[in-house]
Amino acid sequence: xxxxxxxxxxxxxxxxxxxxxxxxxxxxxxxxxxxxxxxxxxxxxxxxxxxxxxxxxxxxxxxxxxxxxxxxxxxxxxxxxxxxxxxxxxxxxxxxxxxxxxxxxxxxxxxxxxxxxxxxxxxxxxxxxxxxxxxxxxxxxxxxxxxxxxxxxxxxxxxxxxxxxxxxxxxxxxxxxxxxxxxxxxxxxxxxxxxxxxxxxxxxxxxxxxxxxxxxxxxxxxxxxxxxxxxxxxxxxxxxxxxxxxxxxxxxxxxxxxxxxxxxxxxxxxxxxxxxxxxxxxxxxxxxxxxxxxxxxxxxxxxxxxxxxxxxxxxxxxxxxxxxxxxxxxxxxxxxxxxxxxxxxxxxxxxxxxxxxxxxxxxxxxxxxxxxxxxxxxxxxxxxxxxxxx
Amino acid sequence: xxxxxxxxxxxxxxxxxxxxxxxxxxxxxxxxxxxxxxxxxxxxxxxxxxxxxxxxxxxxxxxxxxxxxxxxxxxxxxxxxxxxxxxxxxxxxxxxxxxxxxxxxxxxxxxxxxxxxxxxxxxxxxxxxxxxxxxxxxxxxxxxxxxxxxxxxxxxxxxxxxxxxxxxxxxxxxxxxxxxxxxxxxxxxxxxxxxxxxxxxxxxxxxxxxxxxxxxxxxxxxxxxxxxxxxxxxxxxxxxxxxxxxxxxxxxx
Amino acid sequence: xxxxxxxxxxxxxxxxxxxxxxxxxxxxxxxxxxxxxxxxxxxxxxxxxxxxxxxxxxxxxxxxxxxxxxxxxxxxxxxxxxxxxxxxxxxxxxxxxxxxxxxxxxxxxxxxxxxxxxxxxxxxxxxxxxxxxxxxxxxxxxxxxxxxxxxxxxxxxxxxxxxxxxxxxxxxxxxxxxxxxxxxxxxxxxxxxxxxxxxxxxxxxxxxxxxxxxxxxxxxxxxxxxxxxxxxxxxxxxxxxxxxxxxxxxxxxxx
Ligand SMILES: Nc1ncnc2c1ncn2[C@@H]1O[C@H](COP(=O)(O)OP(=O)(O)O)[C@@H](O)[C@H]1O
Ligand SMILES: [Mg+2]
Numbered sequence: 001x002x003x004x005x006x007x008x009x010x011x012x013x014x015x016x017x018x019x020x021x022x023x024x025x026x027x028x029x030x031x032x033x034x035x036x037x038x039x040x041x042x043x044x045x046x047x048x049x050x051x052x053x054x055x056x057x058x059x060x061x062x063x064x065x066x067x068x069x070x071x072x073x074x075x076x077x078x079x080x081x082x083x084x085x086x087x088x089x090x091x092x093x094x095x096x097x098x099x100x101x102x103x104x105x106x107x108x109x110x111x112x113x114x115x116x117x118x119x120x121x122x123x124x125x126x127x128x129x130x131x132x133x134x135x136x137x138x139x140x141x142x143x144x145x146x147x148x149x150x151x152x153x154x155x156x157x158x159x160x161x162x163x164x165x166x167x168x169x170x171x172x173x174x175x176x177x178x179x180x181x182x183x184x185x186x187x188x189x190x191x192x193x194x195x196x197x198x199x200x201x202x203x204x205x206x207x208x209x210x211x212x213x214x215x216x217x218x219x220x221x222x223x224x225x226x227x228x229x230x231x232x233x234x235x236x237x238x239x240x241x242x243x244x245x246x247x248x249x250x251x252x253x254x255x256x257x258x259x260x261x262x263x264x265x266x267x268x269x270x271x272x273x274x275x276x277x278x279x280x281x282x283x284x285x286x287x288x289x290x291x292x293x294x295x296x297x298x299x300x301x302x303x304x305x306x307x308x309x310x311x312x313x314x315x316x317x318x319x320x321x322x323x324x325x326x327x328x329x330x331x332x333x334x335x336x337x338x339x340x341x342x343x344x345x346x347x348x349x350x351x352x353x354x355x356x357x358x359x360x361x362x363x364x365x366x367x368x369x370x371x372x373x374x375x376x377x378x379x380x381x382x383x384x385x386x387x388x389x390x
Numbered sequence: 391x392x393x394x395x396x397x398x399x400x401x402x403x404x405x406x407x408x409x410x411x412x413x414x415x416x417x418x419x420x421x422x423x424x425x426x427x428x429x430x431x432x433x434x435x436x437x438x439x440x441x442x443x444x445x446x447x448x449x450x451x452x453x454x455x456x457x458x459x460x461x462x463x464x465x466x467x468x469x470x471x472x473x474x475x476x477x478x479x480x481x482x483x484x485x486x487x488x489x490x491x492x493x494x495x496x497x498x499x500x501x502x503x504x505x506x507x508x509x510x511x512x513x514x515x516x517x518x519x520x521x522x523x524x525x526x527x528x529x530x531x532x533x534x535x536x537x538x539x540x541x542x543x544x545x546x547x548x549x550x551x552x553x554x555x556x557x558x559x560x561x562x563x564x565x566x567x568x569x570x571x572x573x574x575x576x577x578x579x580x581x582x583x584x585x586x587x588x589x590x591x592x593x594x595x596x597x598x599x600x601x602x603x604x605x606x607x608x609x610x611x612x613x614x615x616x617x618x619x620x621x622x623x624x625x626x627x628x629x630x631x632x633x634x635x636x637x638x639x640x641x642x643x
Numbered sequence: 644x645x646x647x648x649x650x651x652x653x654x655x656x657x658x659x660x661x662x663x664x665x666x667x668x669x670x671x672x673x674x675x676x677x678x679x680x681x682x683x684x685x686x687x688x689x690x691x692x693x694x695x696x697x698x699x700x701x702x703x704x705x706x707x708x709x710x711x712x713x714x715x716x717x718x719x720x721x722x723x724x725x726x727x728x729x730x731x732x733x734x735x736x737x738x739x740x741x742x743x744x745x746x747x748x749x750x751x752x753x754x755x756x757x758x759x760x761x762x763x764x765x766x767x768x769x770x771x772x773x774x775x776x777x778x779x780x781x782x783x784x785x786x787x788x789x790x791x792x793x794x795x796x797x798x799x800x801x802x803x804x805x806x807x808x809x810x811x812x813x814x815x816x817x818x819x820x821x822x823x824x825x826x827x828x829x830x831x832x833x834x835x836x837x838x839x840x841x842x843x844x845x846x847x848x849x850x851x852x853x854x855x856x857x858x859x860x861x862x863x864x865x866x867x868x869x870x871x872x873x874x875x876x877x878x879x880x881x882x883x884x885x886x887x888x889x890x891x892x893x894x895x896x897x898x
Binding site: 514 | 688691693713716717719720721723725727728729730731732733734735744745748749
């Protein structure tokens with residue numbers, strides 16, 4: 001009996017210790033003796049933690065086993081990380097260890113980037129000398145902080161360009177007589193006006209990207225500012241009209257007026273058929289929907305975040321994640337701003353399909369981020385919240 | 391204080407007994423396989439008495455999971471991902487719920503059967519005929535449970551997925567095709583294997599705990615009743631605790 | 644030959660048997676008597692090796708029962724028949740299957756042969772034609788006899804019978820007594836029988852052991868027991884109630 005009690009006690013004790021161990025031991029590989037350790041020194045590691053993954057060309061090949069900080073060491077090499085690498089993976093002396101962000105919502109991993117193929121193979125406990133730390137999201141955003149203000153500036157620039165265009169028209173060698181008598185020219189003008197009209201109607205009906213953007217309540221503030229800007233511009237146009245009055249009396253005729261008007265016509269036609277960036281922006285229902293889902297998605301998420309509902313919201317409620325998301329939005333703004341700024345004249349903007357695809361790509365990127373977040377988070381949180389329900 | 395010490399002692403002795411019973415019955419698995427008539431009888435018992443109820447249980451687990459899961463996902467406009475509830479079924483609900491049913495149905499029956507045998511001197515009669523009860527009674531039951539629980543889990547998973555897909559169709563408006571596409575897109579073989587390993591261990595736990603309570607039955611018919619209840623409570627507890635540790639270990643490996 | 648030396652037994656902390664020593668010669672019938680709860684069944688369980696003694700030894704034909712290897716123990720079990728106090732029949736099997744059980748476990752007899760042996764054994768104990776009934780369908784006395792038939796299945800040369808006649812009607816009980824004597828003659832068996840009935844015990848026993856509170860009070864042939872001067876033995880034989888103050892009080896309370 002006493003022996004039974006003793007053995008039983010030992011047994012329970014062993015089970016208890018084993019149980020405790022499962023709480024504390026995260027990386028079993030280390031204790032199972034699989035793989036071999038390598039060292040790498042970094043200036044900082046962001047929030048990289050023990051147990052985080054080491055990847056080579058995207059394939060998981062190990063884990064971070066240990067992190068130690070040595071304040072005596074030079075600041076560029078003050079954090080030493082021990083990486084446990086699977087046995088069947090060779091790391092060479094010229095390879096580079098880079099700490100990278102796992103997703104826009106945080107989490108880091110160590111990427112081993114291949115260097116010289118002919119370099120020596122690293123053995124147990126040796127050091128990967130080439131290291132780098134990819135900037136964090138916040139840093140990226142910090143560096144390229146661009147606000148809607150700048151987008152607006154960009155738009156204004158574009159409108160100024162229209163101004164210039166009309167100014168060109170005016171200052172060019174056109175004559176009113178020609179303008180008034182030339183049937184062909186009149187018809188062309190008609191087409192231009194028609195095109196602009198359809199575009200603005202679409203805008204009004206909330207079709208197309210710009211329309212959606214304008215109709216979105218969330219953007220009301222911005223919309224108002226934008227409208228103010230448009231008004232300003234139309235006032236400019238009004239001034240232009242005044243100039244047109246002057247044009248009426250101008251005797252000088254331009255040889256190139258035909259060309260300019262016809263190019264303007266092509267532009268507006270392109271606008272109407274949905275070619276070019278602005279055209280696409282106005283006509284492309286698909287892209288409009290992309291933008292609108294993106295915005296509703298982001299809105300949903302931020303609503304949930306603010307109200308603190310659901311597992312997802314809990315995941316997101318931390319200010320950090322919120323900031324990151326907002327920064328992502330800013331990123332989008334910055335990119336469009338850059339396009340607006342960089343591409344100069346509206347004519348170029350209208351005709352350049354490349355710019356369109358860039359914007360589209362950017363939208364997809366952001367949508368991708370949101371999707372990625374959604375795709376990974378249900379897997380993590382749905383199961384959790386389901387269990388929570390019971 | 392002495393009462394406390396006494397209960398600690400009793401717990402330790404019980405731990406020893408359970409461990410000894412487990413080892414003994416594992417050691418005699420060969421006997422169970424040789425005496426295939428005994429084994430088939432137990433296999434039949436387990437399968438026959440669990441099949442219907444496991445199916446019904448699985449079906450409703452699927453329905454409920456999709457009900458809640460669909461609601462949760464709708465908040466994020468991601469109903470199409472409702473197939474992910476299938477993962478929860480494979481990971482946890484399949485093995486654990488099946489283990490619960492089998493514990494209630496089979497584990498308790500073992501405790502009652504062996505408890506009655508204990509009370510009516512049948513165990514002693516066996517021993518006096520030179521037959522080890524661990525070999526004759528426990529091993530076939532252990533093998534039957536450990537073999538059949540994974541099969542029952544697959545069957546329960548299937549029923550739950552059917553229920554879930556149906557619910558997804560009618561309630562969440564996600565076609566079964568889409569449901570299963572998402573499910574299989576995210577399901578990994580490892581997870582399936584993990585769930586089956588769990589099922590084998592749960593089966594062992596249920597059989598051993600049920601038989602243990604049967605063997606330690608005293609006090610006539612009332613004692614049998616007590617053992618039966620205890621066996622259910624203890625196997626449920628043991629299954630859950632084991633689930634945690636097995637999951638933790640298997641996830642880490 | 645069964646030799647018990649200074650046997651002590653306990654359940655947990657409560658001691659049940661203290662310093663029992665006795666020897667049963669081959670082909671001898673030893674009847675163990677005593678009040679219920681005095682440890683007779685416990686003593687039998689030690690003889691069969693179902694329980695390990697806390698102290699002392701139990702040897703049967705020179706080997707320690709509690710220290711045998713499983714193989715030796717099976718050989719031992721093959722030559723031993725046991726009837727438990729409650730019959731010990733497997734309730735999940737028919738009576739016939741119960742009796743056939745040891746035959747199937749220890750012999751390679753063909754099924755028809757086993758059927759015949761089962762019928763014979765059951766007829767021996769006066770239970771012809773119940774092979775296909777379940778134990779739960781039998782009366783207490785029939786269960787005992789079916790248990791006896793199972794104990795006899797392998798033609799044992801050592802028999803342990805725990806209260807084979809208790810609770811049976813006098814006619815059946817007399818039949819069982821007769822059966823015990825016949826078995827001893829046919830199988831040349833050594834027997835340890837627990838019994839309460841004084842008259843029948845006197846009739847079948849070669850030796851009688853009287854237990855009291857886990858101790859061996861008196862041991863001898865029926866004549867020696869009858870002639871014993873021990874007060875407790877006299878009280879037991881004369882079927883007198885306990886005569887201490889408490890007993891008196893209880894009796895007074897009855898009146
Ligand atoms: N399994 C057991 N656990 C604890 N005590 C027991 C057990 N079996 C019997 N006892 C006790 O041991 C004593 C002797 O029991 P037993 O040998 O069955 O007596 P009997 O002489 O009537 O056959 C009794 O006091 C009984 O209470
Ligand atoms: Mg008794």
